[in-house]
Amino acid sequence: MAGSWDKLAAAAGLAGERRKYPIGVEDYELYEEIGQGVSAIVYRSLCKPLNEIVAVKVLDFERTNSDLNNIMREAQTMILIDHPNVVKAHCSFTNNQTLWVVMPYMAGGSCLHIMKSVHPDGFEEAVIATVLREVLKGLEYLHHHGHIHRDVKAGNILVDSRGGVKLGDFGVSACLFDSGDRQRARNTFVGTPCWMAPEVMEQLHGYDFKADIWSFGITALELAHGHAPFSKFPPMKVLLMTLQNAPPGLDYERDKKFSRHFKQMVAMCLVKDPSKRPSAKKLLKQPFFKQARSNDFITRKLLEGLPVLGARYQALKEKDEVLLAQKKMPDGKKEEISQDEYKRGISSWNFDMDDLKSQASLVTECEDSISCKDSDVSSFFDLDTNLQERATVGPHLSRACSLKYDTDTENDVFTNDKSTVSSPERSICLSRNTSMHRTTIGVLANGQVMKQNCTDSCELDLQEKDSDAIPTSSFHERKFSFSSCSSDGFVSSKERFVLL
Numbered sequence: 001m002a003g004s005w006d007k008l009a010a011a012a013g014l015a016g017e018r019r020k021y022p023i024g025v026e027d028y029e030l031y032e033e034i035g036q037g038v039s040a041i042v043y044r045s046l047c048k049p050l051n052e053i054v055a056v057k058v059l060d061f062e063r064t065n066s067d068l069n070n071i072m073r074e075a076q077t078m079i080l081i082d083h084p085n086v087v088k089a090h091c092s093f094t095n096n097q098t099l100w101v102v103m104p105y106m107a108g109g110s111c112l113h114i115m116k117s118v119h120p121d122g123f124e125e126a127v128i129a130t131v132l133r134e135v136l137k138g139l140e141y142l143h144h145h146g147h148i149h150r151d152v153k154a155g156n157i158l159v160d161s162r163g164g165v166k167l168g169d170f171g172v173s174a175c176l177f178d179s180g181d182r183q184r185a186r187n188t189f190v191g192t193p194c195w196m197a198p199e200v201m202e203q204l205h206g207y208d209f210k211a212d213i214w215s216f217g218i219t220a221l222e223l224a225h226g227h228a229p230f231s232k233f234p235p236m237k238v239l240l241m242t243l244q245n246a247p248p249g250l251d252y253e254r255d256k257k258f259s260r261h262f263k264q265m266v267a268m269c270l271v272k273d274p275s276k277r278p279s280a281k282k283l284l285k286q287p288f289f290k291q292a293r294s295n296d297f298i299t300r301k302l303l304e305g306l307p308v309l310g311a312r313y314q315a316l317k318e319k320d321e322v323l324l325a326q327k328k329m330p331d332g333k334k335e336e337i338s339q340d341e342y343k344r345g346i347s348s349w350n351f352d353m354d355d356l357k358s359q360a361s362l363v364t365e366c367e368d369s370i371s372c373k374d375s376d377v378s379s380f381f382d383l384d385t386n387l388q389e390r391a392t393v394g395p396h397l398s399r400a401c402s403l404k405y406d407t408d409t410e411n412d413v414f415t416n417d418k419s420t421v422s423s424p425e426r427s428i429c430l431s432r433n434t435s436m437h438r439t440t441i442g443v444l445a446n447g448q449v450m451k452q453n454c455t456d457s458c459e460l461d462l463q464e465k466d467s468d469a470i471p472t473s474s475f476h477e478r479k480f481s482f483s484s485c486s487s488d489g490f491v492s493s494k495e496r497f498v499l500l
């Protein structure tokens with residue numbers, strides 16, 4: 001297996017089998033921008049001598065923290081790739097401070113862009129099955145050749161003009177095998193936090209291709225909902241929540257529309273112990289993929305009626321800019337900081353867990369609690385369907401105090417310390433005591449939710465929705481779970497609350 005890339009290299013070198021793409025900037029005309037990553041901009045371009053439309057990724061060495069040799073090696077790897085479900089590079093060359101990677105033009109753009117443009121709440125199940133089956137075939141190929149992709153996400157699933165689906169972006173991919181000596185587990189901290197496997201975050205024992213299977217599971221949720229779990233949290237918090245919360249899944253009310261097979265497939269991928277996750281090859285045999293259809297189906301479902309990629313990308317960019325400008329200054333600033341954090345995080349993953357803890361503790365409780373906004377509250381109100389209507393409008397919430405103590409709850413973790421919840425303005429309170437700390441969630445008569453730790457408290461705004469905040473594995477848990485942060489910034493893994 002280790003030598004497979006050599007075989008590929010040899011195959012790639014077979015004269016006459018491949019078009020020769022020129023390696024000079026003068027041979028390419030860059031048209032409009034069609035994508036942007038952390039350190040690269042991608043352009044639709046014309047390869048003049050071949051009169052062929054291609055995509056050129058221009059990577060700025062100054063904007064990347066990665067080792068130049070690594071980047072060049074990855075670009076080389078992309079040239080050797082030969083699989084219908086992995087984007088290959090035609091060629092690459094340097095130009096001053098930049099590396100140009102010439103690739104096939106994927107006219108549909110990424111699944112992320114397609115979702116953002118026309119499917120903000122995610123794709124239908126048959127589309128997801130079709131897209132994911134193709135991605136898995138690409139992953140199977142990469143893993144078979146000793147490669148971990150390390151950045152599987154909707155933004156890196158590209159669709160061509162004929163509905164072909166390919167995994168793109170080898171910006172962070174790694175070879176499991178160092179030359180000569182086989183090194184199956186890696187220790188470098190690379191990836192995007194929402195999609196990152198717990199073992200990659202922990203940096204304890206290294207990781208292997210199973211890290212891609214976790215990211216694949218998260219990507220499945222992203223395609224199902226239109227965004228990845230925890231996507232609204234700052235990166236450090238995402239790391240902590242991934243490590244300490246139960247794995248996310250398709251078990252909310254809104255996920256009822258999805259099949260049992262889909263839920264099972266996601267649950268198989270999102271197991272914290274990597275050795276218990278299936279390989280790509282095994283996953284492909286899952287009944288969920290039986291509903292996968294042809295490329296034509298993808299064309300019909302995703303591409304028909306879509307504006308051209310450049311225009312779509314420009315519109316999304318403008319929309320993002322407007323949204324950012326609309327935010328009040330402190331929020332805008334926060335967003336900027338968060339984006340910076342992501343960029344730092346993606347390009348240099350060399351922080352340790354102590355650093356992580358201290359950074360997480362700087363995130364205010366309110367920020368953390370924004371995530372609890374809706375799902376926690378609405379999941380909680382799932383307890384009593386009569387209450388669902390009250391959950392939406394603030395003043396009605398006061399009526400919720402008629403809720404009775406539910407004996408179904410996990411009394412074992414409950415310590416009846418009413419001193420924290422006896423304030424008259426709080427209509428409902430959920431409380432949790434552990435040996436570590438106590439968190440109380442209260443719904444105020446004016447409709448705001450208050451969360452109180454031993455040391456601090458904050459208000460939540462009920463208006464926004466973010467039902468990914470607290471993914472828990474079982475329905476029972478879901479009903480009673482709130483994510484919360486202790487004052488040291490840690491999210492408890494299994495938090496159960498009871499009604500007082």
Ligand SMILES: Nc1ncnc2c1ncn2[C@@H]1O[C@H](COP(=O)(O)OP(=O)(O)OP(=O)(O)O)[C@@H](O)[C@H]1O
Pocket residue numbers: 034035036037038039040041042055057087103104105106107109110113151155156158168169170171
């Ligand atoms: N061959 C292609 N055809 C069409 N669009 C592309 C192509 N390659 C990349 N893109 C678009 O450009 C975006 C950024 O590209 P890419 O992911 O390779 O950059 P990056 O800097 O490695 O990003 P990141 O590391 O943040 O994922 C993609 O999300 C996709 O929308």
